[in-house]
Amino acid sequence: MNFRFIISLALFFFLNFLSNYSHTTEAAPTYLEYYCPNTTLYTPNSTYRSNLNTLLSSLSSAATSNADGFANATAGKAAPDRAYGLFLCRGDVGTATCGECVATGSKDILRRCPDGRVSVIWYDECMLKYSNQSIYSVVEIVPGYTVPDTGSVAGPDQFVQLLGQTMNDVVVRASDSESGKKFAVAEANFTSSQKLYTLAQCTPDLTKSDCNTCLRAAVADLSQGEQGGSSFTPSCTVRFEMYLFYNASAVPPPPELPSRPAPLGRAKGKSNKSTMIIVAVAIPVGVAIMVLFVACCSSRSKTTKTFEVVQAEDGATDITTVESLQYHLAAIQAATNNFSHRNKLGHGGFGEVFRGRLSNGQEIAVKRLSKSSGQGVREFKNEVVLAAKLQHRNLVQLLGFCLEGEEKILVYEFVPNKSLDYFLFDPNKRRQLDWSRRYTIISGIARGMLYLHEGSRLRIIHRDLKPSNVLLDSDMNPKISDFGMARIFGVDQIQANTNRIVGTFPCI
Template structure:
């Protein structure tokens, strides 16, 4: 009898077959007659013959496996990112309610301020009005009610709640709570009875209440508050809006830094950041921040320097050009006096002769170091506080400050008589910057 060996292997997605004859030729299969032999030949099983089908399977596997692995990795990464974003969102959402402050009922605040009456109004800021409030328990508070049309939106509002609630320092205003109902965004602070620094500093009838001794203590208190923000708190915070109106005075005329709506929190290793939207007040803003959006701890140092000059002189930096016929700003005027060897001409006349000359000269020197044009040339707040409290520390000679404006007479004197006095141009060794307020 003829013997025919037929073997088939079935596996998933493939069919392997081998025969003792060329089974792939169907015509030959129909006409082929098996050979008869008295002794059948030994059976030998040939190896499977690879063909195009085998190569295709290998290629499919080689391509499909990496694609599948890559797809699974992408899915896993996507899920991790979504989960992380959701966690961050929920954390930020929870921060405002678990930041260590209380959420007040709007009706309770409305009653405490006598329906936000004008008689309880303490002041008006760029983002809204501040009212005095008294709760039934007798506790007095300052209520900051943000205007519905103000530039401070919900993001800035939440930022101020989260930032301030985590800060505890005697030279920082304390946030007691907040109210967020409908369109109402309200911050509730400790009540500081003596309003803000600008109320006394720039009012000719109130200036006399701030003699040099008190102003010197105010300068030191502000420095301690900023140092806490920059270095001593568990967060590194850049205020970005230091100015006289954001310094509150308590019953003992001790300063408290306020208004953290524009503050930014830095990571542990972060030293600077950029923004396309510079916020703050022109005149207090450092050159690199006003022009390029670069801000850092040295940006606050610049603002502190301008603030010190205002405290010493009793004059606003932004409107100084209108006083006494002087060109430029307070920083420019101070540098001219310093260069001419007469810095004490800056002193507020209300002091009369009741001040320490060496002490006030040193403060002017420190302020000029704070307003240097290049951020790296400015001292840190820790060094500034040491210089304020230790007279034995030597001070570096300051360079021309940022936003130093030369008068026409100075430009003509430097360029010679051939220069047209109506032409104002830049001088190589001076920084001349003109900033137009928005």
């Protein structure tokens, strides 16, 4: 009798163990990606590591008690050993799931990035990041990652249009959110038996404009022709699926959106053109839509897919990841003879520009931002991510960047004939600009601006167009440069208010 009791008791504890183990496994967060650049490191027993441990413990505690699913914290009193961090949980997950995700991330990030002062880790349920510089209220579009779902969708043209409309809705509502969460979901009927579900979310510390900028950039990187996918950065995330992937009972009922749109007709006038532009800017489109778009607007260049290798018409290939653009500081110093004065091409409001030659013989233009310039990490990353996404013959091509220590450097293609102001404001050089050449330059600038406003997958306003920011190649073709002040606008946005003056003040 005692033997049976012991066996029964042992079986009870064994089954209870299996139940708890199964529950723990099912509740474990779904890992997506991590990022830790090797530009700033710390030693295992350093003050920064001690502060980091305190920071992560504080964030883990906050996640178990914060119903908003977001918190930031700091640890340490002085730079460079002060640690800044924050977490963001998906808007529909509960406090318990959020707490478990952040606790897992706090341990996992130290294992994956054992000596990095700057690190980010993403799960399906949460995101956790820290740095030795302040990251609160700072929009970070780099790095950006895309996770596609396998499986194509029937009726891709109509699906892309519906996806663009639905994504635009959640981006606008997430950016405009006045609540503690910059979070929105939406659903729309694609067929009688299929629904499209979408989600957009920013860290709540961002402004409306910064949130919109981040989400638009993330939407532009979503995979084409798939049944689902997600795109995420350190500041925001977007996702779409053909199944309900979020907890609908934990979020307010989303507004009813139009069902699957009818096939595109051949409307007259500007309506058809506007519709095609909205589709092209809202979401990367399928090949069929792109061909139709180029046929209607033959003066525009084809838009290439960013962060995937794509063969262009001129034989060049697009980038694969932002990291693939990164140069080591030593390589830049060697190319410019350690930023020799003899190699200096000029200087602007944010720093100096040098001519250089890489080890493979390629000539480059190196924009070295001054340490006292007004362009901080935000503007620098803004210019990198924008220039990387833009591919047009009348825009200067970004080749790479360097971010080591206090150095912030952009590497561009070398444009031999300097800038337009070099010719316009020199009495002798001005004579080279006959009316035929001036017309070519004006037309090229207009084509570049039209691409930025309507032809690219992001609607971009340069905000600092001037002769010194228009470079001339060997054939005197113009190339627009300097996107540090650029701003990404909404898909259907035709005007906006700004809260600060940017650009260059005119001399009177």
